[in-house]
Every structure is written in C-alpha cells, then in structure tokens.
Amino acid sequence: MKILVINGPNLNLLGTREPEVYGTLSLDMIMSELQKYAEELGVEIEPFQSNIEGEIVDAVQKARIDCSGILMNPAAYTHTSVAIRDAVSAVKLPCVEVHLSNIQDREEFRKTSIIAPVCIGQIAGFGANSYKLGLKALVDSINSN
Ligand code: DQA
Numbered sequence: 001m002k003i004l005v006i007n008g009p010n011l012n013l014l015g016t017r018e019p020e021v022y023g024t025l026s027l028d029m030i031m032s033e034l035q036k037y038a039e040e041l042g043v044e045i046e047p048f049q050s051n052i053e054g055e056i057v058d059a060v061q062k063a064r065i066d067c068s069g070i071l072m073n074p075a076a077y078t079h080t081s082v083a084i085r086d087a088v089s090a091v092k093l094p095c096v097e098v099h100l101s102n103i104q105d106r107e108e109f110r111k112t113s114i115i116a117p118v119c120i121g122q123i124a125g126f127g128a129n130s131y132k133l134g135l136k137a138l139v140d141s142i143n144s145n
Contacts, residue, residue, distance in 0.1 A: 001042075003138060004063040005034065005131070006056060007049040008075030014100075022100050023127045030128045037132050041139050045071075053081055060087040069138045070095040071131065078103070078113045089118040094141055098134040099124035 007027060010017060015026035025033075031047040038045045046067070048059050056077065063070055070093055077084050078097070088095050095118070102125030103110040116122045120141055123134045 001068045001139070001142065002044045002046060002066055003038070003135065004059065004067045004070045005031065005045050005047045005135075006059055006070060006072040006074070007047070008056060008073060008077045009051040011073060011075050012049050012051070025128050030131060033128065034131050034135060038135060041136065043135075043139055045135070053077055053083055056081075057083050057087045060084065060091055063093055064091045067093060068142050069093055071098060071134050071138055072096070072115070072119075073098050073100070073131070074113075074115050078115055079109055081114060085115045085118055088115060094138060094145075095119045096134040096138040096141075097122040097124075098130040100127050100130055101125060 011027050014022055014030065015024060027049060035045060050056050060070065072095055074081065074084055074097065097113060097116050097119045113122065121137055123130045123137065126133060
C-alpha cells in the first residue's frame with residue numbers, strides 16, 4: 001500500500017518558520033520519522049512538498065495511478081483552495097487532512113477548512129505527531145474498507 005503525503009506552501013521552511021507555533025523539526029525530519037512509522041505499519045509513503053497550488057492539484061490527480069490514499073497538510077491552501085478540494089473529491093481516494101497547529105485555537109480565518117469536508121477526517125494540534133496519527137487513521141480506514 002502506498003500513501004502520498006502532500007505538504008503545502010511554506011512547510012519547506014519548518015524548523016525556522018515560527019518555531020513557537022510549528023515546532024523546531026524540519027520537514028525532512030518529520031518525513032523521515034513518518035517514513036519509519038510507515039515501515040512499522042507496513043506501508044510505503046511518498047512525500048511531496050510544493051508552494052504552488054496547481055502542482056498540488058497535479059499530485060492529487062497522479063495519486064490515482066498508484067496510491068491507496070492521501071495524507072495532506074494543505075497549509076494555507078486549507079483555507080482558500082477550491083481547486084485542491086475539487087481534486088480530492090474527483091480522485092475518490094481517501095484523504096486525511098493534518099495540521100501541526102490547532103487551527104481551531106488560532107485566527108478566525110484558520111478555523112475553516114475548505115478541504116476537510118471531502119476528507120475522511122482531520123487531525124490538528126499535535127505537532128509532528130499529527131502526521132503519525134493521521135497516517136494510522138488513514139491506513140486503518142483503508143484496511144477496514
Ligand atoms: C498549518 C496551519 C495553516 O493555517 C497554516 O497556513 C500553515 C500550517 C499547520 O500545519 O498547522 O501553513 O497547516
């Protein structure tokens with residue numbers, strides 16, 4: 001089973017970007033920890049990061065070919081992107097949305113996700129652990145269907 005892991009804009013700056021909000025781990029560190037956890041779960045992950053909305057749409061569409069599901073931190077596009085939502089909806093792959101920070105406990109504009117309603121669930125607020133929790137939930141859901 002292969003899971004595409006999508007990271008949206010500015011997540012390439014993790015480690016130095018607002019560490020008081022997003023922690024001190026770089027994206028590479030988070031993805032390599034997730035890789036180890038994926039091995040424990042017996043699944044393969046394919047990490048992907050882009051700052052460009054259309055590239056994320058393309059990645060979601062390509063996942064149809066060889067992925068069983070998508071784990072996605074859409075970052076700022078969470079709150080703005082109809083295009084990414086429509087892509088998730090179109091490919092009909094199970095998707096779990098994750099966030100490092102608790103988006104319900106921040107600015108008003110972060111409290112709404114345009115993408116979450118077409119995901120099977122959302123996990124937010126547990127730092128890098130959100131990715132592990134999200135991956136486990138996604139894999140369990142795929143295995144039970
Ligand atoms: C984020 C939350 C978003 O509101 C923000 O734009 C991000 C990161 C998170 O992981 O907490 O870039 O998705």
